Amino acid sequence: MVSxxxxxxxxxxxxxxxxxxxxxxxxxxxxQPFALGxxxxxxxxxxxxxVRLIPKKKTIKVGEALEVRVEIWNVSSKSLFIRKAVYELxxxxxxxxxxxxxxxxxxxxxxxxxxxxxxxAKDSFATRLAYQWTILPAGDFFGTVVTMDADTFPQLxxxxxxxxxxxxxxxxxxxxxxxxxxxPIHDEKEQIKGLPYEAWQGAVDTNTIWIxxxxxxxxxxxxxxx
Numbered sequence: 001m002v003s004x005x006x007x008x009x010x011x012x013x014x015x016x017x018x019x020x021x022x023x024x025x026x027x028x029x030x031x032q033p034f035a036l037g038x039x040x041x042x043x044x045x046x047x048x049x050x051v052r053l054i055p056k057k058k059t060i061k062v063g064e065a066l067e068v069r070v071e072i073w074n075v076s077s078k079s080l081f082i083r084k085a086v087y088e089l090x091x092x093x094x095x096x097x098x099x100x101x102x103x104x105x106x107x108x109x110x111x112x113x114x115x116x117x118x119x120x121a122k123d124s125f126a127t128r129l130a131y132q133w134t135i136l137p138a139g140d141f142f143g144t145v146v147t148m149d150a151d152t153f154p155q156l157x158x159x160x161x162x163x164x165x166x167x168x169x170x171x172x173x174x175x176x177x178x179x180x181x182x183x184p185i186h187d188e189k190e191q192i193k194g195l196p197y198e199a200w201q202g203a204v205d206t207n208t209i210w211i212x213x214x215x216x217x218x219x220x221x222x223x224x225x226x
Contacts, residue, residue, distance in 0.1 A: 046076075047075060047076075048074065048075060048076035048080065048200055048202070049072060049073065049074065049075065049076075049080075049082075049168070049200055049202065049204050050072075050073040050075050050204065051070065051071070051072050051073070051095070051166070051168040051204050051205075051206045051207075052070070052071045052073065052206065052207055053068050053069070053070060053097075053164060053165070053166060053206045053207055053209055054068065054069040054070075054071065055067065055068045055069075055164065055209055055211065056068070056069070058209065058210070058211055058212060059211075059212040059213075059214060060156070060211065060212070060213055060214070061213070061214060061215070061216050062156070062157060062158070062159050062213055062214065062215050062216070063150050063156065063157055064150075064156065065147050065148060065149040065150070065156070066147075066148040066149075066153070066156060066164075066211060067145055067146075067147050067148075068097070068145070068146050068147075068148060068164070069143060069144075069145050069146075070086050070087065070095065070143060070144055070145070070146055071141045071142075071143040072086065072136065072141055072142045072143070072168065073140075073141040074136040074137065074138050074139060074140055074141070074142075075139075076138055077138050078138055078197070079135055079136065079137045079138055079196075079197045080135070080136050080197055080198065080199065080200040081133045081134070081135055081136075081174060081195070081197055081198065081199040081200065082094075082133065082134060082135075082136050082142060082170065082199070082200050083132065083133060083134075083170060084131070084132055084133055084134045085132075086142075086144045086146070087144075087146045089152060091117075091178070092178070094168055094169060094170055095146075095166055095167070095168045096166055096167050096169075097146070097148065097153075097164070097165075097166040098163075098164070098165055098166060099148075099153055099155040099156070099162040099163070099164055099211065100162065100163045100165070101161075101162065101163045102155055102158065102160045102161060102162040102163075102213075117131075117178070117179035117180070118179060118180045118181075118182060119179050119180070119181045119182060119183060120182050120183050121182070121183035123183070125185050125188065125191045128179070128185075129174070129195075131179075132178050132179070133174065133199070135197060136200075155213070156213055158213065159213050159214055159215045160212075160213055161210055161211070161212055161213075162210070162211045162212075162213060163208060163209075163210055163211075164208070164209045164210070164211050165205065165206055165207070165208045165209070166205075166206040167203060167204065167205055167206070168203070168204045168206065169202070169203040169204075170199065170200055170201055170202065171201060172198070172199040172200060172201030172202075173199070174192050174195070174199050175188065175189075175192065
């Protein structure tokens with residue numbers, strides 16, 4: 001049984017499945033993207049993946065959380081394995097997000113978290129693979145919504161104009177090494193070789209969006225009060 005213990009401030013929210021199953025082989029394993037449907041890249045082979053950031057709002061109040069829809073598009077001609085998790089604060093995350101080029105900030109307190117997943121003998125190769133990976137058909141996208149809060153992104157506590165951008169990366173390693181493994185599978189390499197698709201490998205820069213963080217009128221009046 002795969003167990004997952006999370007203590008992260010930032011969490012991704014799943015969107016509905018928008019496409020049918022790729023094949024009966026995949027149906028058996030239950031690969032279901034957050035969302036499917038028909039931006040700068042450094043793929044190791046050729047351009048295969050585009051990652052788009054779409055904020056719910058481009059202007060938010062100081063201290064307000066910023067919701068960003070993330071869409072990972074397969075612009076190649078073949079299906080690819082990609083990580084099922086898009087953004088994780090407490091594990092090795094495929095997507096990193098940044099708020100840059102804003103006004104000077106005061107020092108902010110740090111925030112800790114923990115996130116562990118464990119494989120045991122009850123978890124088959126298919127179960128482990130489906131837990132960490134999903135299949136992105138050619139021409140489709142895999143999407144989720146990431147909530148960026150001010151605890152994790154202290155820039156949101158400072159009024160000003162911030163540049164939002166990110167990088168999506170993957171080593172293409174399907175060896176199931178993302179979780180602590182208490183029961184290794186002896187023929188894991190052979191089973192990986194028998195998979196119908198390869199995992200995407202490379203690094204992609206997202207599009208760039210400017211976010212305006214503004215103070216409320218009450219906050220501004222409070223600063224002027226004696």
